[in-house]
Amino acid sequence: MNLKNLKYYMFAGMMAMVSLTSCSEDTDEDTTYANWQERNVKAFSDTLKIARNNTADWKVLLKYSYVGQTSNSTNKLVYNDEDYIAARVLKSGTDTMRVMSTDSVVVHYAGYLINGHCFNKSWTGKFSELTARPSKNSVLGFIDGFSTALLSMHKGDEWEVYIPYSLAYGTSDQGTKGTSAYIPAYSTLKFNIKLVGIFRAGEKVYIK
Template sequence: MAGCDGSSEHQPIEDKEAFRQSLLEKALNDDTRKAGNEFLANNLKQPGVQVTASGLQYRIITDATGAKPARDQIVEVQYQGRRVDGGIFDATAEGKSIKFPLNQVIDGWREGLSMMSVGSEWELFIPADLAYGARSPSVDIPANSTIIFTVKLLGISDAGAQE
C-alpha cells in the first residue's frame, strides 16, 4: 500500500533502526537532565555550597587571596571531572597541570574560574546548560549532563606571554 506521497508505508530497516536509536537517545537524555536537576537540588542543601545567578553551584575547598583571571587570560589548573554518578571522565595526570585560554572553555568553567583566586581549589557543580548542553562531547558524558569539576587554580598569564 502506498502513502499519500507515493512512497511505500514500509520504511527500510536502517531507517527504523536510526529512528529507534534517536528515540532511545532522547529518552536517555531526558533521564540524564532529570538526574542532573535532582542532583543539583539536593546538592544545594549541602554545607558550603553556593549558587550564582546563572545556576552554577560551587563549594570552596581551599580559599586564597591571589589574583583572579580575566576571560582573555591563560589559566593553569589541575582538575578532575566527574558525572553526578561519581564516574570520572577526565583529569589532569597526578602532579601535572594544564594551561588553556579561559575564553575557550565551557561557560561553567569560565564563570567559576573567573571567581577563583590563584592558589584556591573549588568544586564546581555545572548544570547541563553551562556545560555541553544537548550535545555529547564524548561517550563518557551523555548529552544534557550536569558535571562536577574539582579545580585547583595554579596560575594565570596573559594570552600573549611567552614561556
C-alpha cells in the same frame, strides 16, 4: 552536626564525591542512564539549594556572560537555576590576583558525572603535586560553567564546582558510549579545580 551539614553529607554520598587527589580508572560502560535528564536536573537543583543555604562554604555564581546585564522597563531580566553554577570552596589561595576573561590559566582538574564516574582529568595515574603537570588554556576556552568558576577564583584556590547541563555540554552526547570519556546528554558535571597560575594577555604561559 546541624541539619544543613547533615543534608550536605547525605547528598555527598549520593553524588559519590571524591577528592582532587583521586579519580576512578574504571572504563567499564555505565548502563544506568535511565531517566538521566530528570536525575541530573534534580541533582543540580538539590546542590544549588545546599549552596544557597551554606553561604560560608559555598558560592552561587551567575553565568559569566550574564553578569552586568541590564533590563529595560518592558523586558525584565529573569534568570533560572540553570543559569548558575554552585561551587564549594575547599581551599582558599593566598594570592590576591583574580582571573580576567582575557587571561590564560594553568589548572589541575578532574571531572565527574553524578554517578561518580570520572570522565576526564588533567593528570594520569595517581595525583601528585610534585609530578602532575597542570593543563593550560584560555579562560574562555572551557565550557561556560568552568569558565564562570575560573573568573571568580584566585591563584591557589581549590573548588568543587557543580555545573548544570545547560552550562556544560547541553543536549548532545560527548565522546563514544562505552568509553571512559563518554558524557551523556543532559549531564550535570562536577569538577574539582585547583587554579595553579594566571597569565595576563601577552604574557608567556609556562608550566613548572
